[in-house]
Amino acid sequence: MxxxxxxxxxxxxxxxxxxxxxxxxxxxxxxxxxxxxxxxxxxxxxxxxxxxxxxxxxxxxxxxxxxxxxxxxxxxFRASVANTLSGPHDDEQLPLRKVVERPDGTVVxxxxxxxxxxxxxxxxxxxxxxxxxxxxxxxxxxxxxxxxxxxxxxxxxxxxxxxxxxxxxxxxxxxxxxxxxxxxxxxxxxRNGKDENLFGNTFACKRLEILQIGFAQAAAASWNSTLEPLDKKVSKYIDGNPIRLDGKPRASGVLDTVRAAVAHGIAVPPEFKEKGVIDVIEKAVVQEWFAGCEIFTSSCH
Structure with missing residues (x-):
């Protein structure tokens, strides 16, 4: 079970x-x-x-x-809290425990x-x-x-x-x-969001945002046909939907879940352990995310 x-x-x-x-x-x-x-x-x-x-x-x-x-x-963890009730206003360390609350109010x-x-x-x-x-x-x-x-x-x-x-x-x-x-x-x-440059910052460069959307669409048009043969193996695990770069869920989302599960020793369907399946999905996602980096860089200079 x-x-x-x-x-x-x-x-x-x-x-x-x-x-x-x-x-x-x-x-x-x-x-x-x-x-x-x-x-x-x-x-x-x-x-x-x-x-x-x-x-x-x-x-x-x-x-x-x-x-x-x-x-x-x-x-x-211990959080630094300003002690505004005392004269020197020294910071105090307040012990806290963070929990995740589910929609029904339960906590695990x-x-x-x-x-x-x-x-x-x-x-x-x-x-x-x-x-x-x-x-x-x-x-x-x-x-x-x-x-x-x-x-x-x-x-x-x-x-x-x-x-x-x-x-x-x-x-x-x-x-x-x-x-x-x-x-x-x-x-x-x-850094503040508008000043960040450790990743492609669409907040600071609107041209980059436009290019990013366009390139994602182009990648989907180019790679979806390559992903189509995988439908017979993996569609049953994504509510019968085809595995596509612009699908529901997106191929990048499927890869995200599978990689995270495998890294933590959580069982995934055997099809996602096949090199001929996961490698194709990964190549398509890498193309969607990174193949346009040179275009993005030159357009924002």
């Missing part, structure tokens, strides 16, 4: 080839020739493993959970929001930060063992909870508390 919720134990060992495993290979990292000196390093990370951004394929026969209880470690401990970083995502981003420390501190000596100020490191994230939390975990792995000089507090930089 399929369950309508899912739990995950992040301490369970994962096989080395599980889909979410892309660790930084510190030991085999290529070292620069001796006549070159490392001056600066830029590292770009999207985010850790997360839940799907929408509910899809929750009903049989797919039966992928609607509710994902994979966020236990994120629910306890550890349940995730849609698109939220999971316990697994927090662990893998922390591990990545620790690997960065092993590489750039321990092996290459490029970064100091203990960080003294924000002029030594630069941390920036988009204003999205899962990316911000991923960066927090990476920082904690790179410079845990005992590797920070007293008084140092890492600064996480966030």
């Amino acid at each position: 399929a369950s309508n919720s899912s739990t995950f134990d992040p301490t369970t060992p994962k096989p080395p080839n599980w889909p979410g495993a892309h660790p930084l290979d510190v030991d085999n990292y290529p070292v620069a020739p001796p006549d070159l000196k490392l001056e600066q390093v830029h590292i770009y990370v999207r985010h850790g493993e997360r839940t799907p951004v929408g509910v899809r394929m929750a009903s049989p026969p797919a039966s992928i959970p609607e509710h994902w209880s994979l966020c236990t470690t994120a629910r306890r 401990e550890g349940e995730c929001l849609l698109g939220e970083l999971t316990d697994l995502g927090r662990q893998t981003t922390y591990d990545f930060g620790h690997s960065l420390r092993r590489l750039y501190v321990d092996r290459l000596g490029f970064l100091p063992d203990k960080v003294r100020g924000n002029d030594e490191v630069y941390f920036r994230t988009t204003n999205m909870p899962r990316t911000t939390e991923s960066l927090q975990q990476i920082i904690h792995g790179l410079y845990p508390t005992n590797k920070c000089f007293e008084g140092f507090v890492p600064r996480i930089r966030v």
